[in-house]
Amino acid sequence: MTRDTAVAVTGLGLVTAAGPDTETTWTAVREGRASARPDPDLHGLPVSLSCRVADVDGLRPRRPGAAHLDPGAVMGLAAVTQALNTAKLDPAAWDPARVAVVTGCSVGGLHTQQTAAGRLAADGPQSVSPYFLTGFLPNMVCAAISLHLGVTGPTLNVATACASGATALGTARDLLTSGQCDIAVVCGADAAVTPLTVTGFAQLRALSDRASRPFDRARDGFVIAEGAGALVLERSAHAAARSAPRLARLVGYGASSDAHHLVAPHPEGRPAERALRAALAEAGAAPADVDHVNAHGTSTPRGDATEAAVLARVLPHRPPVTSAKGALGHTLGASGAIEAALTVLALRADLVPPTAGLTDQDPALDIDVVAGRARPVPSALAVSTSFGFGGHNAAVVLACD
Incomplete structure (x- = not known):
């Protein structure tokens, strides 16, 4: 018997340099507006162009421990909140054991790492925050989301470099169709616009300091960016039973x-x-x-x-x-x-x-x-x-x- 591998997409959320929500991001993409800008934090490096998310602290949730979250986790939580609202899902009303969280995060909390490394070099070990590792480890976007939502089903992070977000979708789909969960909250999040990361990509000659020009004759590299995207996936029968919004399959x-x-x-x-x-x-x-x-x-x-x-x-x-x-x-x-x-x-x-x-x-x-x-x-x-x-x-x- 062939397993039905199709699942419903019932929610989505976006946080990007083009805007802090789905509508502003979609409008910018639909209108073909580039969000790359000269980045003062990258001044003096071989490349100083980036696509940063504005006012990340304004997206930070008001709850204990949130002040120590890396920007990548903050963006991920904001995108997930949007996706759950679109899906009309209330975490207080679901069975947390039947919900999965799958994230795609390729680099971990690099801003947290940068801060900790600077303090260690300047002021010694005692100056490094005890929250360093919980902000830096690459699974912590997933952990922050599952803690925030109270999810007790399968939770995991996948890291396949720039394919991570797509790999997370495939992994979540498999958890749903194998019967391990009814709902999967999927989030891709990375915040890697730091001097060391930008230098590394520049040394590989992968970056452009002029513009992102996909498929153009004059293309000369990508513009590094940060952001998060979240999708809520559900088993089709589960989505139908609760009359969920069905955005796609x-x-x-x-x-x-x-x-x-x-x-x-x-x-x-x-x-x-x-x-x-x-x-x-x-x-x-x-x-x-x-x-x-x-x-x-x-x-x-x-x-x-x-x-x-x-x-x-x-x-x-x-x-x-x-x-x-x-x-x-x-x-x-x-x-x-x-x-x-x-x-x-x-x-x-x-x-x-x-x-x-x-x-x-x-x-x-x-x-x-x-x-x-x-x-x-x-x-x-x-x-x-x-x-x-x-x-x-x-x-x-x-x-x-």
């Missing part, structure tokens, strides 16, 4: 590994292609069924070229493609969840947002990238792709409900 997920290089993609993208084909197969969808693609589209020369080649091979009917990173920058482990949420919004609006920063598409890339303004596209099925350092590949297929 997650109908397919595929994953693979390159086993090629620590930071460079497989030169032909064959493992990434395998992940995309597996996601479509699980969804019971033919390539021609895909109405649009929310691409990983980081704005790196090699990454965009590899992804475009994969999309051209798998989807020869050339559906419209967009990349949110032109507007929001690259939020690392949060990007897969943020972009899945944006894909849901695009499906519901029958609209494919433009790729901010794209003014002259690289003619070597045989895909149809939306530029300039949003394109009306009646959509029933869309794909969101994510790829990470270490050769991690993930693809999510979402459908209108």
Whole structure:
């Protein structure tokens, strides 16, 4: 007997440099407005452009211990709160043992680490806060959410670099369809705009100090960003029983590994292609069924070229493609969840947002990238792709409900 792998998306929330909530973020992406700005905290580094979230402290919850949360956890909690409100879920009314929390966080609390390292160097061990580790460890976004919500079901963090948010969605889906829970709160969150992290990416020549230009002829790297995206997933029967809002269905997920290089993609993208084909197969969808693609589209020369080649091979009917990173920058482990949420919004609006920063598409890339303004596209099925350092590949297929 074949297991039904489709689950309902009943809530979503976003916190990005474009805005502290879903509506302001979606408006900026839909209008193709870039949020990258010169960052005074990065002054003197090889790259000083970033996409920061404004007034993170204004998002901090008012409860004991919240003052010690790293900005990544604060953003994650804010996105989850939005998602639960959209899903019309009250944690006081659910069975906490039947709820899971799955987060995608690739780097941990780097702001907390930076503060602790500075104090240690300047004033010695006694100056380091006892809350250092609880702010820094990469599972603490998940822990903060589960503690805040009182969840006692499965809780875990996945770290597959910049594919983490998408991997979290696939992992949560499996927890639901295996019967381990009825509700899964999924959150991708990363806050890595720190001098050391930016220096590391700059040393790899992965960053741009001019603009994020996915798929553009002049692309020269990504703009580092921070943010969080949250989605509430439910077993379809559970969602129906409580008359939940049904925003979309997650109908397919595929994953693979390159086993090629620590930071460079497989030169032909064959493992990434395998992940995309597996996601479509699980969804019971033919390539021609895909109405649009929310691409990983980081704005790196090699990454965009590899992804475009994969999309051209798998989807020869050339559906419209967009990349949110032109507007929001690259939020690392949060990007897969943020972009899945944006894909849901695009499906519901029958609209494919433009790729901010794209003014002259690289003619070597045989895909149809939306530029300039949003394109009306009646959509029933869309794909969101994510790829990470270490050769991690993930693809999510979402459908209108």
